[in-house]
Amino acid sequence: MNKAAYTLDVPEDRFDLLDNLSSRPGPLKVMLVGGTDSGKTTLLTFLANGLIERGLRVAVVDSDVGQKGILPPATISLAFPEGSFSSPSELTGVAHYFIGTTSPGQYAGEMAVGVKRLVDIALESADVVLIDTTGFVEGPGAEMKRLKAELVRPDVTVFLERDNELEGLRKLLSPYGDVVSIRVSPKAREHSREQRREVRREKWRAYFSGSALVEVDLENVSIGGTSLFQGRPLTDEEVELLSSLFGWLVLAGWRGRRYTVVKSDVQSFPRGYDRFALHAIDFERLSNLLVGFIDGNGLCLGVGILKWISFSAKKAQVLTPIPPEEIGRAVELRFGRIRVLETGEELGLLRREEL
Numbered sequence: 001m002n003k004a005a006y007t008l009d010v011p012e013d014r015f016d017l018l019d020n021l022s023s024r025p026g027p028l029k030v031m032l033v034g035g036t037d038s039g040k041t042t043l044l045t046f047l048a049n050g051l052i053e054r055g056l057r058v059a060v061v062d063s064d065v066g067q068k069g070i071l072p073p074a075t076i077s078l079a080f081p082e083g084s085f086s087s088p089s090e091l092t093g094v095a096h097y098f099i100g101t102t103s104p105g106q107y108a109g110e111m112a113v114g115v116k117r118l119v120d121i122a123l124e125s126a127d128v129v130l131i132d133t134t135g136f137v138e139g140p141g142a143e144m145k146r147l148k149a150e151l152v153r154p155d156v157t158v159f160l161e162r163d164n165e166l167e168g169l170r171k172l173l174s175p176y177g178d179v180v181s182i183r184v185s186p187k188a189r190e191h192s193r194e195q196r197r198e199v200r201r202e203k204w205r206a207y208f209s210g211s212a213l214v215e216v217d218l219e220n221v222s223i224g225g226t227s228l229f230q231g232r233p234l235t236d237e238e239v240e241l242l243s244s245l246f247g248w249l250v251l252a253g254w255r256g257r258r259y260t261v262v263k264s265d266v267q268s269f270p271r272g273y274d275r276f277a278l279h280a281i282d283f284e285r286l287s288n289l290l291v292g293f294i295d296g297n298g299l300c301l302g303v304g305i306l307k308w309i310s311f312s313a314k315k316a317q318v319l320t321p322i323p324p325e326e327i328g329r330a331v332e333l334r335f336g337r338i339r340v341l342e343t344g345e346e347l348g349l350l351r352r353e354e355l
């Protein structure tokens with residue numbers, strides 16, 4: 001199931017926008033902004049096809065991490081459609097930036113940097129770069145759009161609005177490029193949380209079909225995206241002390257500015273401790289965690305699901321569809337903040353500070 005599809009049954013102002021964009025000198029950067037289900041992806045598909053028909057080389061940067069078309073989920077992806085297409089889900093990404101969650105509220109920095117990096121790559125060969133964004137347009141979502149606009153400097157930012165509701169955001173972004181406002185199509189349809197989850201479930205399942213378990217030697221790659229593995233490892237005495245104080249099986253721990261431990265509960269009793277001095281993570285929170293394989297250029301080769309980690313052997317087992325010859329290019333394993341199964345079932349999101 002895809003939410004958006006190519007249609008010419010769009011309001012007349014979309015054709016005016018297409019004329020406007022194709023009359024401008026390239027390379028052109030166009031960012032699409034609108035609330036949830038406002039029709040951003042439908043508009044992107046319409047514009048991309050129209051521009052391709054006019055002989056322009058189009059790049060698509062899909063940063064709608066909550067409802068991505070281009071696989072894998074939880075990343076930002078760049079694709080170059082070679083001809084007409086009916087949905088971004090048909091496109092194959094050529095470069096990706098790892099975000100690690102489908103809910104990027106705490107990841108404004110990564111979102112802005114990822115879009116900037118992929119737009120820079122796109123500009124090496126595209127006439128027009130179309131940037132799809134999340135429907136997250138209020139509060140931190142608005143700031144995220146500003147950061148993207150500041151870095152990318154879109155020539156045109158198109159706002160999809162029902163009732164002038166994005167006026168504030170339009171003003172906020174107007175110093176960084178032209179802004180155009182068009183009305184949401186009366187045909188735009190809202191999707192329930194369950195329908196959105198179902199769309200994501202299918203994407204996860206499609207991405208992980210044909211995956212294999214690979215063993216990652218944690219001595220050979222850096223570990224990023226987490227405060228685990230930072231600082232010096234705990235001494236046996238420190239492990240002993242924490243275990244007896246709190247009734248934990250301490251699986252791993254590090255001492256930096258504070259103590260960070262991965263533990264399993266042996267006894268359940270109420271424990272009070274200074275959370276600024278000690279950060280304890282339940283081992284189960286790591287199971288089925290999404291991780292990204294990052295290459296030497298900071299781009300994402302693909303994602304995987306952490307199935308097992310042995311702190312003593314310094315090995316991890318990760319389920320991933322990345323071919324073995326590609327995996328060898330990874331220099332970093334980066335921790336995400338969503339737990340998901342290869343069936344597409346999402347087990348839950350984690351907060352950034354949890355790991």
Ligand SMILES: Nc1ncnc2c1ncn2[C@@H]1O[C@H](COP(=O)(O)OP(=O)(O)OP(=O)(O)O)[C@@H](O)[C@H]1O
Pocket residue numbers: 003004005007009010011034035036037038039040041042043064067133134135185187188189190
């Ligand atoms: N012009 C149109 N004609 C027919 N259907 C449309 C049109 N515009 C939007 N829709 C429908 O409205 C729904 C939402 O559109 P779309 O998925 O493009 O929105 P979005 O803003 O990209 O959503 P998201 O919040 O998931 O990013 C889809 O089912 C889409 O097919």
